[in-house]
Amino acid sequence: MQNMVEKVLKGDRRAISQAITLVENHPDQCAEFIGSIFRATGKAYIVGITGPPGSGKSTLVNHLALEFRKRKKKVGIIAVDPTSPFSGGALLGDRIRMDDVQTDPGVFIRSMGSRGSLGGLSRACIDAIRVLDAGGYNIILVETVGAGQSEVEIVRTAHCCCVLGIPGTGDAVQAIKAGILEIADIYVVNKSDRPGAQEIVNELKMLLSLDPNADQKGRWKIPIISTSNIDKTGIEELTETILSFHNHLNNSVEFAKDRELTRRKNEILEIIKVEFFDNILENLVNKQQWEKILNDVITKNLDPYSAAKSIMDPLFG
């Protein structure tokens, strides 16, 4: 492992790839490995790109990677697909569209699906980001379907969150309802060549204007950027806006510190969750106690909520 650590820190692609496999498949070894590279992390700018299936995330990420390459940044890409037990194929298809960047040694692409234990995906994704960070990638793009809670957790680990919508889907309203907009630092209307693009921009502007603190001095004003993967409209603007947000973070000490605290806390909570699920939860009570509780539930003398309470109360009061 020490060998792997050294190679990762030197930016060796093969070692980085192996290290991500390690954090993905061997959670038991993560503590030691991440402990070894931890001091070399914290340099990368982590950008989350989230949006519904079919919103053109992968292609947009491809274009962004090219723009960042033009600006001499090394780019890491992590594509997270929580539905991947089935859509491994689709994801591969997405990645094939990313040919432009796949052969560039300054770009590292990795797909991650949900596997292993609940909470494991976010934890593994956070650790994969750390590996790329330690390996010298300056910008790490994390692409996720804006969906389940574990995705929201992943996005929370980013410095900058870009939320994608596309015209004609009512996504803006859905996103508001789901609280997705609340996590946006930049809103992107992708496929803006399609009919209805201006409507979604207007809708978003209206929604964003409802925030009573929107005009507060020194506060980041969430921009709405229209992009198109076809004619590359807005790609450069989005790239520059992502970089502007980085400057904003660097210049807004309080804001950046708050974010950092939240990010760090979330990272630790993720690790605790996985540990709780994998190694603690089922052993909160012993085998005999489980038998008694389950028997009481099956004979309907105890409902499941009371059963849960009887297990938790002695521990957590």
Next chain:
Amino acid sequence: MQNMVEKVLKGDRRAISQAITLVENHPDQCAEFIGSIFRATGKAYIVGITGPPGSGKSTLVNHLALEFRKRKKKVGIIAVDPTSPFSGGALLGDRIRMDDVQTDPGVFIRSMGSRGSLGGLSRACIDAIRVLDAGGYNIILVETVGAGQSEVEIVRTAHCCCVLGIPGTGDAVQAIKAGILEIADIYVVNKSDRPGAQEIVNELKMLLSLDPNADQKGRWKIPIISTSNIDKTGIEELTETILSFHNHLNNSVEFAKDRELTRRKNEILEIIKVEFFDNILENLVNKQQWEKILNDVITKNLDPYSAAKSIMDPLFG
């Protein structure tokens, strides 16, 4: 609430609908509500239908519901879509295709998306099943995209799990890798009118034959059933097979008991998870301790795994 309980137990559709809304949106009231209806549950036969996006789950569930109605069963349908913050529209589209059953008073349909806290979806889904069970629905079909861990948890709460694949997608292999096949009691090759249907059947037969216990006496042999939503091929066979599995459960005391214990345990674990996330996790240490820990992490004197360990060790040893 007492009024709602009584009405649910009488099968009042409006009350059932309100009760599901309650378990979905007011987890704090679930313990009391589920406690009140718990004795009336345990009569329904719960059937999980899981498969990738686009595998025709909704339409198949529609057809199955019609078949069960012919057999004088009251049918509850819960369609779970963990990506629903964005795909609410798509799900609605799916449901419109279910016209045939939507106007039938012997059928109750409900869509559930991921919202609220992590783990909340499975917990809410399990409780919604309980509501329908207490409300007198004999068969409850739970339709999920076979994807994230929370879906696997939902399927685990079913008595019978039907896993869907479609021709030409390599789903079988993906499903194996993801451990989805391990949870199948019945394998369904849907859209079997498409090219490649026989190949996936053969592939599955081969994969299932690898199980060394496959021929054990009295053991359920996982059937592979080809269905088509177009000409309704195999729908009746699938219906009968689902009912046969129910008989198998009723006749295999040990097997059924094992399952029941696992199901009940999972239900309780779900409740504990949600409680742990929502009310316990962040308060494992106090504010001052959090500040110190986070400061140590930010200054890189403590890596996140060691931080997590320092929080958990005093509690769980």
